[in-house]
Amino acid sequence: MSTEILQQSIRDIPDFPKPGIVFKDITPFLRDPVAFGVFIDLLADQYRDADLDAIVAIDARGFLFGGALARALNIGLVPVRKKGKLPSACISEEYELEYGTAIVEMHDDALKSRERVLILDDLLATGGTVAATLKLCRKLGAEPVACAFLIELSFLNGREKLGDIPIFAPIVV
Amino acid sequence: MSTEILQQSIRDIPDFPKPGIVFKDITPFLRDPVAFGVFIDLLADQYRDADLDAIVAIDARGFLFGGALARALNIGLVPVRKKGKLPSACISEEYELEYGTAIVEMHDDALKSRERVLILDDLLATGGTVAATLKLCRKLGAEPVACAFLIELSFLNGREKLGDIPIFAPIVV
Numbered sequence: 001m002s003t004e005i006l007q008q009s010i011r012d013i014p015d016f017p018k019p020g021i022v023f024k025d026i027t028p029f030l031r032d033p034v035a036f037g038v039f040i041d042l043l044a045d046q047y048r049d050a051d052l053d054a055i056v057a058i059d060a061r062g063f064l065f066g067g068a069l070a071r072a073l074n075i076g077l078v079p080v081r082k083k084g085k086l087p088s089a090c091i092s093e094e095y096e097l098e099y100g101t102a103i104v105e106m107h108d109d110a111l112k113s114r115e116r117v118l119i120l121d122d123l124l125a126t127g128g129t130v131a132a133t134l135k136l137c138r139k140l141g142a143e144p145v146a147c148a149f150l151i152e153l154s155f156l157n158g159r160e161k162l163g164d165i166p167i168f169a170p171i172v173v
Numbered sequence: 174m175s176t177e178i179l180q181q182s183i184r185d186i187p188d189f190p191k192p193g194i195v196f197k198d199i200t201p202f203l204r205d206p207v208a209f210g211v212f213i214d215l216l217a218d219q220y221r222d223a224d225l226d227a228i229v230a231i232d233a234r235g236f237l238f239g240g241a242l243a244r245a246l247n248i249g250l251v252p253v254r255k256k257g258k259l260p261s262a263c264i265s266e267e268y269e270l271e272y273g274t275a276i277v278e279m280h281d282d283a284l285k286s287r288e289r290v291l292i293l294d295d296l297l298a299t300g301g302t303v304a305a306t307l308k309l310c311r312k313l314g315a316e317p318v319a320c321a322f323l324i325e326l327s328f329l330n331g332r333e334k335l336g337d338i339p340i341f342a343p344i345v346v
Binding site: 011013016017023025027030031032033036037040054057059060061063064065066067068070071072074075076077078079081084085086087088107110 | 184186189190196198200203204205206209210213227230232233234236237238239240241243244245247248249250251252254257258259260261280283
């Protein structure tokens with residue numbers, strides 16, 4: 001039932017960002033406080049007893065959920081950003097794109113050793129950004145407990161890049 | 174008292190993004206659930222009776238607060254993004270940077286006529302992005318009620334670009 005509300009609030013946009021790709025547009029979901037609330041409540045219920053220290057939210061759509069979930073669980077929020085956006089000393093990880101590579105960064109004091117974190121983004125696609133984010137967390141000695149998304153595009157096999165960490169996504173396409 | 178908690182959680186980073194600029198780093202604030210909670214509660218108290226229909230959050234740091242506030246007020250969330258990031262049909266506004274111009278976009282169905290919105294970002298600097306966002310909202314017939322920030326850099330006179338709309342910012346530098 002609640003998953004149906006979520007599914008109905010996602011809009012398919014054909015040929016974005018390029019011909020042949022069907023983009024999952026989450027803006028109708030964001031605009032609907034019932035759908036948004038269902039997702040944040042689902043996440044909070046799922047991780048309330050996970051003894052988390054922080055939400056690690058991925059630039060930029062992960063930020064839209066990260067603050068709401070950090071508030072719901074009353075824990076910290078850590079942004080992972082594209083290269084050059086964070087102002088203090090950073091650790092970084094490169095990952096592969098379809099053509100070329102990209103780099104994500106996290107402040108080098110963002111997490112302490114043994115802190116338990118949830119990695120959060122809107123969508124699991126090929127998994128490159130998330131896999132790089134897992135590495136960033138582990139470089140600082142933190143312990144990623146799970147990765148959560150609104151949507152998993154299962155046909156892109158992103159899970160295979162993430163090892164055996166639990167993955168939560170109420171919408172699987 | 175609560176404003177002091179907020180101020181103490183902001184870190185000055187000299188010479189970012191370029192020599193001579195002191196960047197206000199909000200990542201310690203995000204990492205501290207007490208400070209983050211104080212700010213979201215301040216915003217929620219300020220706008221609970223403002224009959225808002227949506228929060229308009231500005232890419233990307235405004236997203237960190239936007240979801241939390243939309244959830245606290247149980248209203249919708251509308252992202253304003255840099256050009257080329259939103260997948261459906263957009264309206265756009267160009268604004269001036271120190272060197273050159275930039276463009277922000279909003280989906281053309283993001284807001285309806287007469288909807289009351291709060292514009293939200295982390296920091297009011299020169300005001301260019303916020304002024305462009307005000308124009309985007311008004312193009313769709315919506316009524317921006319106020320603009321809210323964590324920090325206002327008053328020496329940059331960003332207010333002057335925003336007309337007579339009320340501005341809320343608990344930290345003024």
